[in-house]
Amino acid sequence: MADGILLERAGIPAVSLCTDAFRITAEAMARSLGFPGYQYVAVPHPIASRTLAEIDVIARDFLPEIIRVLGAGLTIRPAD
Amino acid sequence: MEEPPVIDDAPLADPAEVRRAMEFYSSRGWTDGLPVVPVTESYLAEFLATTARSPSDVVLAMPHLNRALTVRLAAINAALAGCLPGYFPVVLAAWDSFLGDGGVSRAIWQSTTGTAPFTVVNGPVRAAIGLNSRGNLYGSGFRANATIGRAIRLGSLNAFGLRPHVLDQATQGTPAKYSCCIAENEEDSPWAPLHVDNGLSATDSACTSTVIRSVLHLEARHTIVPEQLATDLADSICRTGAMVRAFASVYVVLNPEHARLLDSRGWSKQDLKQAIIERGSRTYRELAASGKEAIAKGTGWRLPAGHPDALPQTAPSDPDTPVPVIRSAHDVQVVVAGAPNAGVSSIVETFGAVGRPPSVAKIEEQRQGREYRTDPGST
Numbered sequence: 316m317a318d319g320i321l322l323e324r325a326g327i328p329a330v331s332l333c334t335d336a337f338r339i340t341a342e343a344m345a346r347s348l349g350f351p352g353y354q355y356v357a358v359p360h361p362i363a364s365r366t367l368a369e370i371d372v373i374a375r376d377f378l379p380e381i382i383r384v385l386g387a388g389l390t391i392r393p394a395d
Numbered sequence: 396m397e398e399p400p401v402i403d404d405a406p407l408a409d410p411a412e413v414r415r416a417m418e419f420y421s422s423r424g425w426t427d428g429l430p431v432v433p434v435t436e437s438y439l440a441e442f443l444a445t446t447a448r449s450p451s452d453v454v455l456a457m458p459h460l461n462r463a464l465t466v467r468l469a470a471i472n473a474a475l476a477g478c479l480p481g482y483f484p485v486v487l488a489a490w491d492s493f494l495g496d497g498g499v500s501r502a503i504w505q506s507t508t509g510t511a512p513f514t515v516v517n518g519p520v521r522a523a524i525g526l527n528s529r530g531n532l533y534g535s536g537f538r539a540n541a542t543i544g545r546a547i548r549l550g551s552l553n554a555f556g557l558r559p560h561v562l563d564q565a566t567q568g569t570p571a572k573y574s575c576c577i578a579e580n581e582e583d584s585p586w587a588p589l590h591v592d593n594g595l596s597a598t599d600s601a602c603t604s605t606v607i608r609s610v611l612h613l614e615a616r617h618t619i620v621p622e623q624l625a626t627d628l629a630d631s632i633c634r635t636g637a638m639v640r641a642f643a644s645v646y647v648v649l650n651p652e653h654a655r656l657l658d659s660r661g662w663s664k665q666d667l668k669q670a671i672i673e674r675g676s677r678t679y680r681e682l683a684a685s686g687k688e689a690i691a692k693g694t695g696w697r698l699p700a701g702h703p704d705a706l707p708q709t710a711p712s713d714p715d716t717p718v719p720v721i722r723s724a725h726d727v728q729v730v731v732a733g734a735p736n737a738g739v740s741s742i743v744e745t746f747g748a749v750g751r752p753p754s755v756a757k758i759e760e761q762r763q764g765r766e767y768r769t770d771p772g773s774t
Contacts, residue, residue: 317459337564339560339561340505340561340562340564343556343561343562344459344460344562347460347461347462347556347562348459348460348461349461367703
């Protein structure tokens with residue numbers, strides 16, 4: 316969370332990601348750094364104990380939200 | 396035999412006012428769950444008078460949290476914890492040592508690993524303020540140990556805001572989080588103490604701090620063979636359940652009976668460390684059985700060889716090949732402490748620096764004309 320905020324402040328677009336188990340901490344970190352309301356993306360918990368295939372599904376499902384928070388007006392090119 | 400406390404022997408104070416003060420601190424969230432001691436400016440001044448440092452000096456900063464512990468904040472939390480003013484130089488040195496250790500500044504107390512502050516005190520200050528280095532080493536029952544360790548914990552809660560369920564994401568935590576400050580039993584040790592091993596004089600006092608997880612007990616009342624003791628220690632240090640990083644890092648808190656046994660057979664502290672390192676391995680087969688035979692890219696944590704994050708490695712042709720899990724003598728610190736009344740020692744599993752010397756911080760001398768105060772303040 317701190318890295319994402321510091322990158323944004325340095326003018327580099329960034330998206331902080333965490334799992335939903337860490338929402339409270341993520342928001343406390345954002346407040347600590349003077350950025351309450353900082354937009355981030357929370358994906359389902361857990362990560363470490365999932366299979367690669369399950370991780371792929373989470374990545375695919377959350378990519379549009381990550382792009383939206385990145386806010387660069389990017390669109391996702393459809394898979395060939 | 397000491398008398399048990401009796402209610403009508405309590406000092407003259409309005410109990411309702413005492414409870415009101417206790418509840419005030421509790422309602423502000425400035426406690427570890429137990430009652431704290433009320434702190435006034437005049438009482439705080441007694442703590443600040445024990446150090447030459449300015450109240451606004453920063454002792455330890457956490458820039459990622461935009462917060463810093465000043466001398467004043469360290470003193471407030473020492474007073475809240477129940478320290479006497481004369482303990483404050485020890486608390487400051489403990490923080491200095493955490494700064495040198497490095498993990499705390501790098502957010503280890505926010506980690507799911509859930510580490511506790513751990514401090515070893517050496518030198519004449521132990522006797523001056525009544526630190527326990529003997530029986531019931533980890534407590535409870537000794538004010539200096541209990542409150543110095545608690546002063547660090549309250550500092551982490553109140554100065555840095557590292558509260559459970561918020562910025563402190565510890566999955567399990569550890570009972571040591573309430574307080575874990577021990578003193579080395581230098582008087583019953585056959586060897587040089589920890590701070591002298593690290594370049595200080597025996598007449599100096601010092602704190603050596605790091606972050607820890609479990610304290611394991613080692614039952615070895617049965618042996619007079621140094622190699623058996625070293626094997627028993629190494630086996631516990633190398634338990635796979637503790638392995639998250641590639642290498643172990645521990646304090647062996649050896650009771651004086653074990654230390655004397657080793658010394659009487661010609662073993663130095665260094666000999667013990669070396670013997671533990673030589674035995675400090677698991678076979679590839681044992682590591683693989685727990686899925687901890689490989690190392691992850693980036694984190695350096697242990698995981699199965701088939702994991703997508705695993706660094707490429709070639710499995711040994713003989714699965715019973717030993718894989719070292721203790722890297723250097725720095726990672727096996729030996730402290731002599733506890734009562735010399737049984738062959739029971741302990742292993743403190745740390746999450747501090749690996750592969751470098753411990754962070755030993757000298758305790759500031761009391762200002763001229765002052766002694767380490769052991770009497771309660773007047774305010």
